[in-house]
Amino acid sequence: MDITIDTSCSGISQLALGVTHVDDSLVYPSGNNDLAAIENVKSMLKNGMSFQNTHIMSWGLPDPWPNPVDPDPTDWSALDSRLKLSVDAGNTPVISLDEAPWWMKGRPIAGGKTEVLTESQEWDSIAYGTRILDNKMGDWLHLVQRVAERYMVPPYNVRYFQVWNELKGYYNPGADKYDFTVSPGNPNAISARHGYTYMYNQVYNTLIKVAQSKGIPPESVKIGGPYVFMDVWTAKDQSNPSIVTKPYGTFDQRSLDVVRYWLQHKAGAGFITVDSSIENREERETGALVADPFVAAAKFADIVRWVRSLDPNLYPGSTTLPVWLSEWFAYPRNQIVDANFDNALKACTMIEFLKVGGAVALAWGGSGDGSTDLGLWTDTYVGGGQPQPWYFSAKALKDDFAPGVKLYNTTVSAPAKVEALASDQHIMLVNKTATKITVKVQQKEVELTPYQVKVIDYAH
Template sequence: MSREKQYNRRQVSGVALAALSSFLLLFTSDEQMAFSSLAPTPDMPPDTTLHIATTSQHTSAFTLGMSDVDTNLIYPQSSEQASQIKHLLAQSSSFTNIHIMGWGADDPWPDPAQPEPTNWSTLDKKLQIALDTGTTPVITLCEAPWWMKGRLNADGSTTRLTKNDDFADITYDARVLDNHMSDWLHLVQRIAERYMAPPYNVRYFQVWNELKGYYNPITNNWDGGKSQGDPTGDNARHGYTYMYNQVYTTLKQVAQGQGIDPPQVKVGGPYVVMDSWASTNAPDRSNVKDQYGALDRRSLNVVATWLAEKLGGDFLTIDGGNVNKDQTNLTDPFTATEKFADVVQWIRSLDPHTYPGATTLPIWWAEWYAIPFATENNPDYNNALKTYTLLQFINSGVSVALAWGYDDLWYANPATPGPWYGSANAIKEHFPAGTPLYKTSSTSQDVVALASKSSVLLINKSLLPHVVDVEGKHVPLRSFQVVVVNR
């Protein structure tokens, strides 16, 4: 079966919403904020009817999590602020993801003269956030100390990192050197031994981040396979799946050595960005396409290669957003988020004999970005768009989505919940994993819904207010409002 399958499963043009995005471009941020509060008048009759199926359609597998990507919680402005933020996280998130280095965490092994990694302070503090919030900890095994890494250049040479490069831009273009793989695996082993044990009890690990350093400028492609490269010298040529397989084996061995049943430790890859293109002339376009554009064939190949060549995997983790790689938008931001569901559908379409796990592995979005193209300063629009994206995850069968950072959950000190917090909290409280869901249809394309036996979440995707008839209840929605009503 071909890795690339064309989808044209929607016939809706999206013209109305595209026009809305253009309309919003006419206004300044202050005017956008004013328009975001447009609400129905008290005498406005229902203009939209929501229909809910009488039997459940499918069961949600979805859980929302957050990635801790800075030092705001380990070095807070005040203990009061930290306490309030942790309370908000506990109410809205179920996973806390931490990278072992970078994004607020120090290098755990900065000195190659030292036989062991010992610099655990910031990583301990970040893992403590998960304990304090009662969320499930996830460790992302990325980045790596400078002395282990190098960048592959277009002329075939490799540039080794220096001590000053530990957190410089070049580190994100570098992979572990082929001849330092044993050092990397030793660091992975020590991290696993420390954090699988109490009190942290980590059981989820993502391997690397966005294939950083695995881009091959010689081939204009990702080195995603299981080649070991050239370990006879300081080369950066091994494939991602080669590294992943050794990390996978190391993590399972540590689990067994600590008396943990290895299947309880979940390891995921390949954490590749699922890029897309608007231009029909883009040479890396695939045939997986819809109104927003076409997915990048190289990203699809990484997923397929990992599925085919991995030694084992417990979940499949990917990354992406609703903005095309060439920064051109063919449709409105809401329609563009339907890319997330298309990626999942493509993965599920792969032949499981050739690509083991394609139809069964839980799918995680390690990072996801729903960008409001024209209204960045409108929190209600931002919330509606993000919540609509969660519906794409839920309806396509995604298991976990990790939001990048916490900032949209609240306003500045003192931490005050924002609109996105309300939606994240509603999903966790009213639609947790295991909830049977009922198919909905709306007489207005502006209003979409998610329904369980006891609750209905409504999203107004429009600048205009609406009044929705939900099983006889009249529910007013101001522009871009998200609400939950009881059935």
């Protein structure tokens, strides 16, 4: 099998990998966490990651403003500690402005009514399907302001913000689509009718005002949305099919509509952020992919291609704003757990994302899901905090294919079996098969074991 490298520059890498903290696994003392394991993970964050993202509450963090009687948030301690992880590691910190205190939230239900979240429901699953109430938008923006005032300045110096999370709470069951417009809803009523882009624009303007008040150049503050999950269906007779059809399935029109509308009506943005999974909508129950996983792994690159195909005159920023993956899931849940397979699939996913100009990709948690997604490292219990094979590949992408590195085109004689990524000094090879393969690179034979990811130096 031959791999040919075209040494004329094909592009520049923009890829930077990071992780979103989704639990208290790096808190000590807490539960069964082990200090030595935590220190191991902190070292891996420093050496292998570029970004760390945290929500302002939930996902291992308490509510900073649980009592509506208080005029301001009352407890920053946990969020301070979470962001200090990024500062100590020398990573770039990101804050996701999502979730919110229980008393600010509700959700639309049948009949045009609104169900208001109660204090007892704050940590129930229902809370993750709620949005800010129309008449509580001012309180939400006050919280956003206080977050920005605290964390835009030293020692945190946060400049990157994601707005909300997967449009949670913005799905309207009556309309069978997202509420994503610039409508303010009914600001004088206890209702959940405003559109996502309205909320995004209010948050954007609030963040920019805080930056200006702190003497921070507004252009240095990067704010991203719409953070929508890009649904794909296996069935061709789905209710909302788009014309974007790939070997692994058809994209849902509703997700595409969110991105296009947001691009047209946003007050401003520093990046576009979305998320998805190699599993299609129908496949989430079983994890049984119709397509080969390595074929489905192209989904994230295809999202970038679709965004870049939009007319920038109609959709400002579609061809210029960096494209982020706020979450990305590359593992089939019915797959026998195999660390090398997991590594190969994730490496191929990121190589394809990198090749089309993808920017930041944030892993949802560092230790996977504890079953078929092995993540970057093992749990932080006694004896844990150990790197998985994917960590070493992620670190190689950081070390050898960082933003600014020139990329070369590669041609693989059997692309279904091997993936290749080349710069002027290194080539990353991924064996997509369960058998040993020998490839020839620049007249040199390289042996790859089953599902091996290997980086080699080469002279050109």
